[in-house]
Amino acid sequence: MTALPTRKLEAWRYTELKSLAAISFAEPKPAKISAPLPDLGLPRIVFVNGSFNAALSNAPDFVGPFAKVLDDSALPLVQINAANAQDGITIDIPAGIDAGAIMLISYANAAEPIAFHPRHRIVLGTNATLTIIEVALGQGVYWHNPVTDITLQEGATLGHYRLQDESAEAFHLATIRADIAEKAAYESFSLVVGGKLSRAEFHTNLNGPNASTHLNAAQLLRGRQHADFTSVVGHKAPNCASRQTVKSVLFDHARGVFQGRIEVAQIAQKTDGYQMNQALLLSPHAEIDIKPELEIFADDVKCSHGATIGALDPEQIFYLRSRGIPEDQARAMLIRAFLTEALEPVTHEAARTFLEDAIETWWARK
Amino acid sequence: MLDINNLTAKIGDKEILRGVNLTVPDGEIHAIMGPNGAGKSTLSYVLSGREGYEVTGGSATYNGQDLLAMEPEQRAAAGVFLAFQYPVELPGVGNANFIRTALNSIRRARGEAELDAVAFLKLARAAIKNLSMPDDMLKRNVNVGFSGGEKKRNEVLQMALLNPGLAILDETDSGLDIDALKIVADGVNALRSPTFSALVITHYQRLLDHIVPDYVHVLAAGRIVRSGGPELALELEAHGYAGLEAA
Ligand SMILES: Nc1ncnc2c1ncn2[C@@H]1O[C@H](COP(=O)(O)OP(=O)(O)OP(=O)(O)O)[C@@H](O)[C@H]1O
Numbered sequence: 037m038t039a040l041p042t043r044k045l046e047a048w049r050y051t052e053l054k055s056l057a058a059i060s061f062a063e064p065k066p067a068k069i070s071a072p073l074p075d076l077g078l079p080r081i082v083f084v085n086g087s088f089n090a091a092l093s094n095a096p097d098f099v100g101p102f103a104k105v106l107d108d109s110a111l112p113l114v115q116i117n118a119a120n121a122q123d124g125i126t127i128d129i130p131a132g133i134d135a136g137a138i139m140l141i142s143y144a145n146a147a148e149p150i151a152f153h154p155r156h157r158i159v160l161g162t163n164a165t166l167t168i169i170e171v172a173l174g175q176g177v178y179w180h181n182p183v184t185d186i187t188l189q190e191g192a193t194l195g196h197y198r199l200q201d202e203s204a205e206a207f208h209l210a211t212i213r214a215d216i217a218e219k220a221a222y223e224s225f226s227l228v229v230g231g232k233l234s235r236a237e238f239h240t241n242l243n244g245p246n247a248s249t250h251l252n253a254a255q256l257l258r259g260r261q262h263a264d265f266t267s268v269v270g271h272k273a274p275n276c277a278s279r280q281t282v283k284s285v286l287f288d289h290a291r292g293v294f295q296g297r298i299e300v301a302q303i304a305q306k307t308d309g310y311q312m313n314q315a316l317l318l319s320p321h322a323e324i325d326i327k328p329e330l331e332i333f334a335d336d337v338k339c340s341h342g343a344t345i346g347a348l349d350p351e352q353i354f355y356l357r358s359r360g361i362p363e364d365q366a367r368a369m370l371i372r373a374f375l376t377e378a379l380e381p382v383t384h385e386a387a388r389t390f391l392e393d394a395i396e397t398w399w400a401r402k
Numbered sequence: 403m404l405d406i407n408n409l410t411a412k413i414g415d416k417e418i419l420r421g422v423n424l425t426v427p428d429g430e431i432h433a434i435m436g437p438n439g440a441g442k443s444t445l446s447y448v449l450s451g452r453e454g455y456e457v458t459g460g461s462a463t464y465n466g467q468d469l470l471a472m473e474p475e476q477r478a479a480a481g482v483f484l485a486f487q488y489p490v491e492l493p494g495v496g497n498a499n500f501i502r503t504a505l506n507s508i509r510r511a512r513g514e515a516e517l518d519a520v521a522f523l524k525l526a527r528a529a530i531k532n533l534s535m536p537d538d539m540l541k542r543n544v545n546v547g548f549s550g551g552e553k554k555r556n557e558v559l560q561m562a563l564l565n566p567g568l569a570i571l572d573e574t575d576s577g578l579d580i581d582a583l584k585i586v587a588d589g590v591n592a593l594r595s596p597t598f599s600a601l602v603i604t605h606y607q608r609l610l611d612h613i614v615p616d617y618v619h620v621l622a623a624g625r626i627v628r629s630g631g632p633e634l635a636l637e638l639e640a641h642g643y644a645g646l647e648a649a
């Protein structure tokens with residue numbers, strides 16, 4: 037098996053996988069569902085311990101089985117996934133079809149430490165649209181290492197809304213690669229509330245003129261949780277836009293990471309690249325690491341990066357309390373307000389309500 | 403009834419309130435005037451429970467409840483409302499959601515039923531109309547991008563909807579145009595009742611033409627140095643505060 041990346045690799049400088057390497061994982065076995073799975077009345081594809089579960093799923097026709105592919109990726113986690121992948125889905129939406137919304141759920145119930153490496157492939161034909169609400173949750177010690185490959189043909193739009201709510205002892209290391217053609221849009225938002233150690237790594241290429249992407253996220257962490265958001269956005273054609281608003285709310289000893297790299301090719305004139313990273317550090321022990329990188333070979337581009345790190349404003353808290361709002365609720369309101377901008381790409385109403393409820397649930401858990 | 407007795411308070415090592423005595427019976431409106439830096443805002447913040455002040459002596463009760471022992475939200479539930487001299491902006495928080503959350507928090511604390519969004523909007527629209535304010539004020543983020551005068555009007559809108567027993571208005575008139583001044587005054591006058599009282603902090607006699615106070619007090623260097631009827635405001639307007647601090 038390919039070795040896990042270490043902090044000697046620049047891309048892994050802020051995320052240490054020693055605690056993962058120290059565990060020996062068994063083959064996943066079938067397991068019972070001992071928590072209610074989210075149900076939004078949408079078609080649902082359910083994986084249990086990494087395997088597709090037909091009984092719990094009602095997949096539409098456009099969802100097909102896993103297909104093993106050759107993968108010469110240099111990314112260590114993708115190599116590990118390629119060597120170990122046993123299941124996943126293939127989605128193929130023909131040109132011009134609006135396929136609505138589906139849920140893709142990964143549920144883990146690990147009696148002993150297990151590892152699973154699903155491989156998903158999603159292709160949207162010309163002008164097709166789809167919304168995927170992806171949820172990862174579970175119990176026990178496990179390592180979830182999914183790789184999702186996305187191809188958007190001309191004018192296609194994919195809304196990809198992810199909730200990472202894994203068990204408090206889980207490792208979640210997801211890689212998402214998206215190839216986006218002319219006028220196509222990859223709209224993503226990731227809400228990270230679970231896991232002991234997690235990373236979402238995006239490799240997104242804007243390959244045709246006027247392609248666009250949102251890679252937004254909110255990382256809400258407590259205790260000793262560690263969450264890493266890493267992105268590489270390749271602007272490979274003129275007039276493309278990439279926007280990344282990543283917000284972290286960190287309590288206790290939690291640690292958040294943002295690494296965002298924008299590569300603008302020489303041909304990619306009129307590139308509009310935007311990165312905004314904001315963190316609320318709600319404890320003196322919380323930590324955020326932010327590493328923006330711009331690599332620009334075109335001369336007519338607009339790329340910006342902004343970062344703010346702060347605490348909740350006591351003036352704002354007092355204003356709310358002076359109106360009768362209890363302190364805890366005042367804080368919750370201000371945190372919700374802080375997150376609003378990150379949720380912007382979530383235009384699907386049921387998805388938005390679902391994610392907002394997940395934020396409320398997270399707040400109430402403490 | 404608001405009853406303040408020999409109240410002293412510090413910020414850091416600096417003594418700001420140096421023995422304030424003031425009683426505002428139910429049904430009355432009292433004005434507080436006084437030079438810049440006298441401690442007027444400090445008094446209103448201490449009464450509403452802002453952090454950063456050390457009360458070193460004296461007492462402040464409202465309807466017999468010890469205000470100084472209560473959390474800010476408990477004071478609000480007891481009926482105390484402060485219209486801020488400098489209202490705070492809350493980016494990302496919608497004004498309607500903010501005021502409804504406030505109203506429902508107060509109702510919950512009092513054991514009253516909460517209002518749903520529809521019932522609240524009905525109330526809020528009526529209040530907005532009464533105060534001749536633009537409708538979009540409810541949709542916008544709290545005070546964000548509001549002009550100085552709009553922020554003050556938004557304080558009055560909150561006051562109208564939260565319906566306090568004791569309103570403290572800290573220079574709510576400054577920054578208002580002539581029409582808005584009348585609207586704000588009407589908003590306060592509309593609340594007048596035998597169970598409502600108000601402390602109106604102002605630098606200008608002008609406001610007191612519209613909100614006629616029962617008493618006018620002068621706060622200077624942390625003490626009430628003079629009290630009188632509405633005519634005291636006229637006298638101050640003519641002669642300023644010279645000589646009062648020594649009194
Ligand atoms: N945080 C603070 N630290 C130090 N001094 C302060 C602080 N806040 C207020 N003060 C001081 O306390 C005194 C009283 O201030 P306050 O704001 O109560 O005055 P005011 O009577 O409301 O004045 P104005 O009419 O200008 O609004 C002033 O000298 C002010 O500089």
Ligand SMILES: [Mg+2]
Pocket residue numbers: 442443444487572
């Ligand atoms: Mg003042």
